[in-house]
Amino acid sequence: MFYLLHGNDDFSSREWLQQLRQRGPFDYNQDVYSGSEANLNEVLATCDTMPFLSEQRLVVIDGLPKRKRGESASSSADTQKKGKTRKGKKGATTRAGFEKELAEYVGRMPEFTVLVVLVEEALEAANPLVKAAEKYGEVHQHTSPKGAALESWISKRAKGLGVKISPGAASLLANFIGNQLRLLANELDKLATYAGPGGTIQEDAVRLLSAQVQEARIFDLTDALAQRNQRQALNILHDLLADGEPPLRLISTITTQVRSLLLVKELAQRGMRTAQIASSLGLAPFIVEKSMRQIGKFSAAQLEGTYRQLLETDTALKRSRLSPEMALDLLVVQFGA
Numbered sequence: 526m527f528y529l530l531h532g533n534d535d536f537s538s539r540e541w542l543q544q545l546r547q548r549g550p551f552d553y554n555q556d557v558y559s560g561s562e563a564n565l566n567e568v569l570a571t572c573d574t575m576p577f578l579s580e581q582r583l584v585v586i587d588g589l590p591k592r593k594r595g596e597s598a599s600s601s602a603d604t605q606k607k608g609k610t611r612k613g614k615k616g617a618t619t620r621a622g623f624e625k626e627l628a629e630y631v632g633r634m635p636e637f638t639v640l641v642v643l644v645e646e647a648l649e650a651a652n653p654l655v656k657a658a659e660k661y662g663e664v665h666q667h668t669s670p671k672g673a674a675l676e677s678w679i680s681k682r683a684k685g686l687g688v689k690i691s692p693g694a695a696s697l698l699a700n701f702i703g704n705q706l707r708l709l710a711n712e713l714d715k716l717a718t719y720a721g722p723g724g725t726i727q728e729d730a731v732r733l734l735s736a737q738v739q740e741a742r743i744f745d746l747t748d749a750l751a752q753r754n755q756r757q758a759l760n761i762l763h764d765l766l767a768d769g770e771p772p773l774r775l776i777s778t779i780t781t782q783v784r785s786l787l788l789v790k791e792l793a794q795r796g797m798r799t800a801q802i803a804s805s806l807g808l809a810p811f812i813v814e815k816s817m818r819q820i821g822k823f824s825a826a827q828l829e830g831t832y833r834q835l836l837e838t839d840t841a842l843k844r845s846r847l848s849p850e851m852a853l854d855l856l857v858v859q860f861g862a
Contacts, residue, residue, distance in 0.1 A: 527631045527662030529654055531644040534667035536706035538643055541665060542585065549639060551576075551583040560588035560642070565623055569630055572638045586627075586642045590620045628653035631661050669704040679709060683726060686717040690726040697731045701741035703811050712738075732768055743778050744815050747786075750860045751822040758857045772849030773842060776856075780835040782816075787828045789816040831860055 528545070530538040546555070554576040558568050568586060576582040627642070634640060640662075647666060648655050658664040670678045676695045683690040690713075702708050712735050716726045719734055731738055742765060749758035765775060785808060792802045803813045823831075838856050842849060 526639045527634065527658055528639070528641045529644070529648075529658035529662070529664045530641065530667065531646065531648045531655075531664075532667040532669075533646065534669045534706065535645045536710070537667040538645075538665070541667070542641060542643065545639075545641070546583065549583060550580055551639075552579045553577060554579050554582040555585075556583070557585045557587060560586045560623075560644075561590055565626055569627075572630070572634055572640060575635075576637055581637050581639055583639045583641070586640070589642075589644055590623050592620045624653050628657040631657040634661075669706065671704055675699045675704050678706070679713065682710065682713050683717065686713060687722050688717045688720045688724050688726055690716075691728065693728045694726045694731045697728055697738055698735065701735075701738045705809065705811060708809070741815075743775070743782060744819075747779065747782055747819065750857065751819050755857060758860070759854065762853055762857060766850065766853070772853060773839070775853065776835060776839045776842065779856075780832065780839065783828060783832050783835060785812060786816050786820055786823065787825070787832065789813055790820040790823070790825060790828065793817060793820060834859060 530541060532538065556571050558571075563586065568584065572582070572584050574582065631640065642654060644654075647668070655664055676692075676699045679695045679698055680690055683695075694716075698709060698712060702712065712731075713726075715734055716730055717724075719730055720726045732742075742761070746758055746761045746765070749755075749761060762775075766772065785806070788806055789802055792805060797805070799810060799813050799817060802808070802817075803810045806813070834856065838852050842852050
């Protein structure tokens with residue numbers, strides 16, 4: 526059996542793979558190869574090897590080789606039609622050659638082998654792996670949901686956890702976390718535990734327990750500060766305090782965000798893109814995306830000055846020189862000065 530899992534929703538693909546692992550009698554007969562590094566002959570030899578004390582062997586190819594310079598998806602299709610598998614150094618084939626050889630092998634693969642190819646991008650209908658999966662197995666394309674589809678995904682996920690979620694709470698999670706499904710799943714696990722079996726996740730619980738939502742709300746605060754809208758910033762600040770956000774943690778989170786803005790601004794000026802910056806700094810992509818929208822409103826000197834001011838405010842609060850509300854109000858008034 527051959528399964529092709531492709532699309533930009535890596536979370537759903539990997540969940541599907543995990544469910545397959547739990548269903549199948551694979552025992553110790555499970556092999557995982559990195560598609561960008563694996564030798565195809567070695568992978569195929571594993572697929573041909575009889576399983577040990579089990580009826581089936583599971584072989585997973587995680588990813589595909591990187592395309593060579595100048596090799597696009599369309600050029601790969603042309604190469605496949607011509608039957609070329611141009612070899613490079615160390616016997617490595619082009620991505621087109623890898624796809625073509627693997628697709629041809631699927632037709633003669635032993636019945637005891639379950640082969641899964643997981644690709645974090647959508648493949649074209651003409652791709653030989655898609656055609657092979659349609660003929661000899663199954664194709665599962667997972668696409669990250671957006672808009673109403675994302676809120677529907679959140680509701681279905683909550684239902685699967687044995688709880689309900691109010692439309693407002695689902696909207697909060699969708700708006701603040703976006704379609705980062707792994708983060709959403711983690712937040713929903715926590716919220717479902719809080720609501721209890723058969724309970725309903727409400728907006729208040731999301732605001733109270735979801736660190737991602739709290740962080741996003743603080744981004745709203747820094748957005749207002751970046752636009753020099755002190756009134757809106759003060760309103761958001763007082764809402765956060767009224768919701769029980771501890772002042773010291775609020776200061777810490779704002780400080781972390783300003784530090785992120787400084788680092789993102791520096792890397793962006795070097796010409797790095799969002800994904801590269803997120804990887805370099807170890808930040809969630811949505812934080813980098815929000816930071817990229819804000820950095821143009823501040824000079825590096827303003828961010829550095831604000832960062833020092835935040836540290837001073839934190840020290841003043843810890844030494845009880847100021848009341849938390851007064852210290853934070855002064856911070857808003859002086860922010861970015």
